[in-house]
Amino acid sequence: MRRFVLAAGIAAVALAVAQPLAAQGDVDQQLGSVHFETSCNAVAQRRFDRGMRYQHSYWYGPAREVFEEALKADPACAIAEWGIALTYLDNPHNPIPQANLAPGLAAIRRAEALNPGTARERDYVAALALMYADADRLGHGQRIRLLRDAQEALARRYPDDVEAQIAYAITLNTSSDLNDRSYAQQIKGAAILEPLSRRLPRHPGVTHYLIHLYDYPELAANGLAAAQRYAQIAPAAPHAQHMPSHIYTRVGHWQASIDANTASSRAARAEKSVGNALHAQDYMVYAHLQLGQDDAARAVVEDMLLLREADAQAPGLAAHYALAASPARYAVERGDWEAASRLPVRPSPFANAQAVTHVARALGAARSGRPEAAAPDVAALAALRDRLRAANDAYWSEIVAIQARVAAAWVLDAQGRHDEALEAMSAAAEAEDRTNKHVITPGPLAPARELYGEMLLARGRAADALAAFAASQAREPNRFRGVLGAAQAAERLGDRAAAKAHYGRLLALAPDAAARPDVEAARRFVALD
Known part of the structure; x- marks a missing residue:
């Protein structure tokens, strides 16, 4: 048994060798309740349902093993091959990992060759084939929209098939335009799942996917009930422990996020899932920093780096992003430029993932008064933006374009070109306001609207800064720097009552933030009366 050394402040967690699936009856009872009707024999049917319990909580390895067991029990169980192909999608909010395309397509072809026993099963196989068959010709966005349309047709054809309705609902999220602020698809998907959540309160997929559908600033409050329920439905699943923190982050419930991701990281380590552990820890770092718990955040960052170096496997996008973002967050949130x-x-x-580091480096150099040192990172951001555009990745190319604008704005500010800097920073904030965060991250490195407020405050425009901080807090509530900025702006305006209220919020948010001098200043201000 191998052990990862944890940094100070984090409890040591041993990596346990996973139990054989046949001996995991206790675990199975902690994954919720699912029934997906098949034409397979009784033993294969039970195993298939078991595989879907794992799959609905994105626990892909165990799900694949159980679907393989279903095939052993019934070699003609074609839908089990569909299940295997489903596991190779990985997280459907991201492109299929390159290494998964060939085995996923092979499983689909085996399912087709077995000639599924019902028209319904054949329809399921045909729908999922759209994600694999033309992967060399069509981009992920095109294929996920084709899957959405096929799942819609399947859901209409089989209105009493709960799994068809659930599958369609989640594709409404995975295929959505993250810059569509009407949230039409997400609202439609939630309308499908909310009645099912009352009928099937222990179905892991229903609750899990409701969290994804509500994972947006304007919708997040609707997801609190699902967030509080999911970890209890499937306590054995690492992802089920993590997912509630998507909603907790949206509404600024930082301690709840820390607790959820501590449990998720522990469970992920037990199954040697480095990617899931790092993803959970990125959310932990973000939450600790909002509470001013800098030592705890640093300990998690150090552990993340040790965990990655100790494991030979190459993690996916979420892990790479976490490894870049968490050290950057630790510096930027504390203003250690x-x-x-x-x-x-x-x-x-x-x-x-690389763009996150470059924007942090550029911000750090510019805000340290060395605009010339930021030039290579600003150029790197432009190159990464162009690379993403060339790959037809409209969402991430726009996110990196916004990061490049933010970096350029602070370089202008450091050069003394303050009016140009404010204009550029305002444009970056407006662009970011039209976007939404991706599921791989708890949020941007620093909200552009919040950074705009800080720039306005530095230029003596306290009233405009206060408005910027209020707008940022509406989308990203209970962020330490946002609350602090609002307090400082109100103080400079001479509005003692408003300043005291904001400083009071800061002290309630981060009562033990001893390492942050701003907290001590807040205490002195509040104590003056």
């Missing part, structure tokens, strides 16, 4: 400027750029096949 010199440390931010020196962050190492980790090798990664993912342009969007």
Whole structure:
């Protein structure tokens, strides 16, 4: 048994060898309740349902093993091959990992060759085939929209098939335009699942996917009930422990996020899932920093780096993103601009992960008064943006374009070109306001609207800064720097009552943030009366 060394402040967790699936009856009872009707024999049917319990909580390895067991019990069980192909999708909010395309397509072809026993099963296989058959010709966005349309047709054809309705609902989220602020698809998907959640309160997929559908600033409050329920439905699943924190992050419930992701990281380590552990820890770092718990955040960051170095497997996008974002967050959230400027750029096949480090480095150099040192990182952001555009990745190319604008704005500010800087920063904030965060991250490195408020405050425009901080807090509530900025702006305006209220919020948010001098200043201000 191998052990990862944890940094100070984090409890040691041993990596346990996974139990054989046949001996995991206790675990199975902690994954919720699912029934997906098949034409397979009784033993294969039970195993297939078991596989779907794992699958609905994105626990792909065990799900695949159980679907393989269903095939052993019934070699003609074609839908089990569909189940295997489903596991190779990985997280459907992201492109299929390159290494999964060939085995996923092979499983689909085996399912087709077995000639599924019912028209319904054949329809399921045909729908999922759209994600694999033309992967060399069509981009992920095109294929996921084709899958959405096929799942819609399937759901209409089989209105009493609960699994068809659930599958269609989640594709409404995975295929949505993240910049569509009407949330039409998400609202439609939630309308499908909410009645099912009352009928099937222990179905892991229903509750899980409701969280995804509500994972947007304007919708997040609707997801609190699902967030509080999911971890109890499937306590054995690492992803089920993590997912509630998507909603907790949206509404600024930081301690709840820390607790959820501590449990998720522990469960992920037990099954040797480095990617899931790192993803959970990125959310932990973000939450600790909002509470001013800098030592705890640093300990998690150090552990993340040890965990990655100790494991030989190459994690996917979420893990690469976490490894880039968490050290950057630790520097930027604390205003340690010199440390931010020196962050190492980790090798990664993912342009969007590398961009996080480059924007932090550029911010750090510019806000340290060294605009010339930021130039290589600003250029790197432009190159990464162009690389993503060339790959037809409209969402991430726009996110990196916004990061490039943010970096350029602070370089202009450091050069003394303050009016140009404010204009550029305002444009970046407006662009970011039209976007939404991706599921791989708890949020941007620093909200552009919040950064705009900080720039306005530095230029003596306190009233405009207060408005910017209020707008940022509406989308990203209970962020430490946002609350602090609002308090400082109100103080400079001479509005003692408003300043005291904001400083009071800061002290309630981060009562033990001893390492943050701003908290001590807040205490002195509040104590003056």
